[in-house]
Amino acid sequence: MEKFSYIGKDMKRIDTASKSTGEALFAADLALPRMLVGKILRSPHAHARIVAIDASRAEKLPGVKAVLTARDTCGDKWGVFKYTQDQQFLPTEKVRYVGEEVAAVAAVDEDTALEALSLIDVAYEPLPAVFTIEDALSPGAPQLHDVYPNNINIHVHINVGDVEKGFAGSHLVREDTFAAPEDSYFQGEPYAVAAQFDHAGNLEIWMPNAGPHLKSKPLSNVLKIPLNKVRVRKITIGGAFGGRSEISPADVICAFLAKKTQRPVKIVYTREENTVCTRQAHSMIARIKTGVDREGRVVARDITCHMDGGAYSSTGPIATSVPFLCMEQAYRMENVRYNGYRVLTNKPIRGMFRTHGRAFACGVDIQLDRLGEALGIDPLTMRLRNARQTGDTTPTKSYVASCGLTETIEKTAKRSRWAEKFGKLPPYHGIGIGCNSVQTGFPMGIRGGSQAFIKLNEDGGVTVITGIVDNGQGNDHMIVQIAAEELGLTPDDIQLITADTEVTPSDPGSYSMCETFIGGNAVRLAAQDVKKKLFRIVAEEFGVGEEDLSAKNRKIFVTKNPEQSISITKAVRMALTRNESISGEGSYWPNVDWKREWVKNPYGQLSETFSFGTVICEVKVDPETGQVEVLEVTASQDVGYALNPKVIEGQFEGGVAMGGQGGMLTEYLQWHEGRVLTPTQLGYLVPLAIDMPKINDIIVETIDPKGPYGAKEAGMSVAMSAAQAYCGAISNAVGIYFHEYPITPDKILKAIEEKKKGDRKE
Amino acid sequence: MSEMKKTAITLNVNNETHDIIAYPNKTLLEALRDDLRLTGTKESCGEGVCGSCTVLLDGAPVRSCLTLAVAVQGKKITTIEGLRVGEKLHPVQEAFVNHHAIQCGFCSPGMILTAYALLKENPTPTETEIRRAISGNICRCTGYAKIVEAIKSLAEEGK
Ligand code: FES
Numbered sequence: 056m057e058k059f060s061y062i063g064k065d066m067k068r069i070d071t072a073s074k075s076t077g078e079a080l081f082a083a084d085l086a087l088p089r090m091l092v093g094k095i096l097r098s099p100h101a102h103a104r105i106v107a108i109d110a111s112r113a114e115k116l117p118g119v120k121a122v123l124t125a126r127d128t129c130g131d132k133w134g135v136f137k138y139t140q141d142q143q144f145l146p147t148e149k150v151r152y153v154g155e156e157v158a159a160v161a162a163v164d165e166d167t168a169l170e171a172l173s174l175i176d177v178a179y180e181p182l183p184a185v186f187t188i189e190d191a192l193s194p195g196a197p198q199l200h201d202v203y204p205n206n207i208n209i210h211v212h213i214n215v216g217d218v219e220k221g222f223a224g225s226h227l228v229r230e231d232t233f234a235a236p237e238d239s240y241f242q243g244e245p246y247a248v249a250a251q252f253d254h255a256g257n258l259e260i261w262m263p264n265a266g267p268h269l270k271s272k273p274l275s276n277v278l279k280i281p282l283n284k285v286r287v288r289k290i291t292i293g294g295a296f297g298g299r300s301e302i303s304p305a306d307v308i309c310a311f312l313a314k315k316t317q318r319p320v321k322i323v324y325t326r327e328e329n330t331v332c333t334r335q336a337h338s339m340i341a342r343i344k345t346g347v348d349r350e351g352r353v354v355a356r357d358i359t360c361h362m363d364g365g366a367y368s369s370t371g372p373i374a375t376s377v378p379f380l381c382m383e384q385a386y387r388m389e390n391v392r393y394n395g396y397r398v399l400t401n402k403p404i405r406g407m408f409r410t411h412g413r414a415f416a417c418g419v420d421i422q423l424d425r426l427g428e429a430l431g432i433d434p435l436t437m438r439l440r441n442a443r444q445t446g447d448t449t450p451t452k453s454y455v456a457s458c459g460l461t462e463t464i465e466k467t468a469k470r471s472r473w474a475e476k477f478g479k480l481p482p483y484h485g486i487g488i489g490c491n492s493v494q495t496g497f498p499m500g501i502r503g504g505s506q507a508f509i510k511l512n513e514d515g516g517v518t519v520i521t522g523i524v525d526n527g528q529g530n531d532h533m534i535v536q537i538a539a540e541e542l543g544l545t546p547d548d549i550q551l552i553t554a555d556t557e558v559t560p561s562d563p564g565s566y567s568m569c570e571t572f573i574g575g576n577a578v579r580l581a582a583q584d585v586k587k588k589l590f591r592i593v594a595e596e597f598g599v600g601e602e603d604l605s606a607k608n609r610k611i612f613v614t615k616n617p618e619q620s621i622s623i624t625k626a627v628r629m630a631l632t633r634n635e636s637i638s639g640e641g642s643y644w645p646n647v648d649w650k651r652e653w654v655k656n657p658y659g660q661l662s663e664t665f666s667f668g669t670v671i672c673e674v675k676v677d678p679e680t681g682q683v684e685v686l687e688v689t690a691s692q693d694v695g696y697a698l699n700p701k702v703i704e705g706q707f708e709g710g711v712a713m714g715g716q717g718g719m720l721t722e723y724l725q726w727h728e729g730r731v732l733t734p735t736q737l738g739y740l741v742p743l744a745i746d747m748p749k750i751n752d753i754i755v756e757t758i759d760p761k762g763p764y765g766a767k768e769a770g771m772s773v774a775m776s777a778a779q780a781y782c783g784a785i786s787n788a789v790g791i792y793f794h795e796y797p798i799t800p801d802k803i804l805k806a807i808e809e810k811k812k813g814d815r816k817e
Numbered sequence: 818m819s820e821m822k823k824t825a826i827t828l829n830v831n832n833e834t835h836d837i838i839a840y841p842n843k844t845l846l847e848a849l850r851d852d853l854r855l856t857g858t859k860e861s862c863g864e865g866v867c868g869s870c871t872v873l874l875d876g877a878p879v880r881s882c883l884t885l886a887v888a889v890q891g892k893k894i895t896t897i898e899g900l901r902v903g904e905k906l907h908p909v910q911e912a913f914v915n916h917h918a919i920q921c922g923f924c925s926p927g928m929i930l931t932a933y934a935l936l937k938e939n940p941t942p943t944e945t946e947i948r949r950a951i952s953g954n955i956c957r958c959t960g961y962a963k964i965v966e967a968i969k970s971l972a973e974e975g976k
């Protein structure tokens with residue numbers, strides 16, 4: 056008999072049929088009786104004092120049901136951490152970026168709401184503003200917040216081993232600077248939120264989210280109502296990519312408008328609002344100094360990274376740390392110093408992004424290529440010599456229980472025929488490699504673990520209740536797969552209640568790649584709990600031990616004698632008549648170091664396990680136009696165990712599109728004094744089908760000792776490696792190493808020109 | 818707005834006739850979503866770049882966010898809700914589901930209708946023809962590989 060019925064199989068997802076017919080509802084699709092349209096008035100200034108707000112003309116406009124200003128929200132401040140509470144949902148004193156929320160209205164229709172916004176009079180006193188990291192740090196620069204002197208929001212300092220001694224003992228040392236401007240999430244679905252209160256003061260609210268419980272707590276705080284009155288409901292979500300994890304001012308504004316009017320209110324963001332007023336990815340300048348021995352092994356590394364965080368903290372401490380942590384997981388480095396600075400500017404707020412830190416990751420990888428070149432060692436060997444191994448401990452003290460990085464490098468190289476190609480391609484052809492590693496969760500305090508319940512019906516079917524959220528990556532299907540496998544049921548027998556804070560127990564959310572590892576384990580344990588209870592009853596009936604039983608094909612049977620069986624329906628009915636509880640409960644609390652803290656104590660077990668990935672990319676560059684044609688990409692990741700291989704391939708392919716094709720060739724925001732000039736798909740170039748190369752997917756399995764069936768996470772390490780592979784390939788093709796991203800045609804032409812003139816020798 | 822007059826607009830959507838009263842500047846997208854509550858048609862950009870709002874007009878794909886409702890009276894409009902036949906998914910929908918061409922699903926209605934129109938016009942498109950045809954539809958999740966595979970599987974059946 057096959058080991059698994061569903062796990063490890065290419066199954067079609069349970070949620071996609073309804074997405075193919077238009078039946079799946081996203082937040083903007085909701086319509087409730089008497090629903091009003093909410094709209095937000097936003098700051099036209101990058102930095103200004105709010106002198107006065109007069110909403111009386113708007114209030115008098117027929118059809119306007121409520122106007123909301125900071126007076127209503129009491130000036131409460133929000134922050135992910137106690138020490139980062141700096142953002143008011145509606146600011147009372149000053150605005151800090153173009154697009155910041157200032158006031159809001161609820162009206163009978165959109166036209167009326169927009170007209171009402173134009174009738175709100177806000178008197179501003181413009182203040183000098185800063186738009187770059189350099190300007191923000193310069194002496195005498197305008198300050199954004201009193202609590203962050205010199206506009207330094209977060210400083211993460213890590214120091215392990217003896218870096219100076221390491222450099223002194225190195226055979227070769229290089230120092231380089233790498234930089235990239237802001238990129239954007241560009242989720243398919245623009246942000247939208249709908250809210251309503253009932254007569255008992257319970258809030259129901261729908262919005263795309265990367266964790267309903269991450270939304271409900273701040274809502275409960277600001278509305279000053281207990282958590283049991285905040286019902287963040289499940290809704291189909293059109294992508295998150297690291298965003299949508301925090302409370303949004305729109306959530307709070309919508310809830311307050313619903314409260315004030317006692318009617319349902321819906322706010323739907325425009326594409327421009329989604330780009331400017333949700334979150335963006337940080338722009339970054341990374342200075343990296345690396346010393347290697349004769350064989351190319353890294354002896355010491357010193358990195359200083361400045362990130363432009365925009366106007367508020369958001370997930371700042373995490374964002375300032377993660378690019379470094381990913382790389383310290385991927386590559387061995389014994390003596391290492393890291394100084395990460397998140398700097399505040401008068402620009403929109405930056406958060407965690409799926410491909411966070413392209414300048415950082417490319418910096419580490421491209422510098423390895425350069426060091427290798429000087430030593431006569433090819434990039435592949437440089438990776439292999441520095442790759443993390445199972446059983447290692449990272450510099451910041453995380454034990455690595457399973458690591459397939461070397462295998463991903465070797466398999467990717469073989470599939471892309473690296474040995475035949477590197478150094479042997481015709482002019483303006485190139486090949487490059489990138490590697491990275493990603494966590495499966497962090498120490499997340501009280502919300503760090505996940506719990507799940509399973510309820511049985513009298514016919515043996517079940518309902519799984521869990522806080523796991525699906526942003527589009529297929530988490531709902533994963534839950535069904537695990538429950539069906541453990542219980543011996545079919546996917547059709549499983550119903551889900553997920554991501555609804557009224558019903559579902561605590562869960563960390565999907566934004567840190569922990570839903571498979573943490574949430575998946577909780578569901579598995581809940582199913583095992585049910586199974587144990589049913590087995591007890593059946594074992595008694597059959598006169599065998601519980602351990603002698605198995606469940607498959609809706610039956611419980613004696614493993615050694617499958618003929619002796621009973622249907623699960625019957626077993627459930629027996630339990631009911633005996634008054635035995637057979638509901639299941641499962642709870643998973645990851646084994647991480649809870650004393651680890653991003654700034655105060657960045658040492659200890661960060662995550663219970665890590666994924667590792669490699670991408671190799673082959674390109675052809677047109678020296679006349681600077682255009683890059685990507686010929687082929689091979690992507691590989693140690694996913695632990697592939698629960699549903701096709702889903703994983705889809706994550707790899709999406710990761711290559713976002714991290715490589717978009718991230719290294721076309722995606723960046725353009726600015727004029729704090730104003731985004733390219734907020735829509737017209738100016739911000741998300742890859743199209745015609746742009747995308749052939750992608751080969753290679754799944755590597757290491758069977759993590761603690762992951763559900765050995766699984767870790769399904770594709771982030773590929774997404775975080777793609778930029779480096781693209782960058783390496785273009786650098787290889789042109790014969791110049793690129794340090795500024797994305798690598799647009801103008802940069803390529805300039806490099807070719809300089810190379811010809813002999814200004815830049817590589 | 819106040820000088821503009823509302824007018825009666827008759828729309829034939831998915832073989833049903835609907836009468837709405839609206840300003841002449843109402844887009845087809847707004848009419849479908851807000852008046853007819855056919856929310857399968859999505860808005861992602863509102864300016865004609867992303868293809869999420871694609872519907873068929875007499876069988877040809879158009880961007881409903883750039884189309885005025887008044888201008889399409891008398892034409893046959895097909896939205897994603899009109900594709901499936903009874904309980905069964907249309908083969909294009911089925912191929913998208915079977916080939917994992919759908920992740921978050923926000924682009925899917927527009928993508929599926931574009932694919933449907935392509936296959937009607939050219940039942941055996943090459944991979945390049947497929948990629949060209951769907952390059953007016955942006956997908957942020959999939960990297961397009963599985964979408965292309967899904968359409969290819971139908972193109973092979975068409976041979
Ligand atoms: S919403 Fe119509 S093309 Fe984007």
Ligand code: FES
Nearest residue numbers: 243921956957958
């Ligand atoms: S599946 Fe998410 S945008 Fe295409």
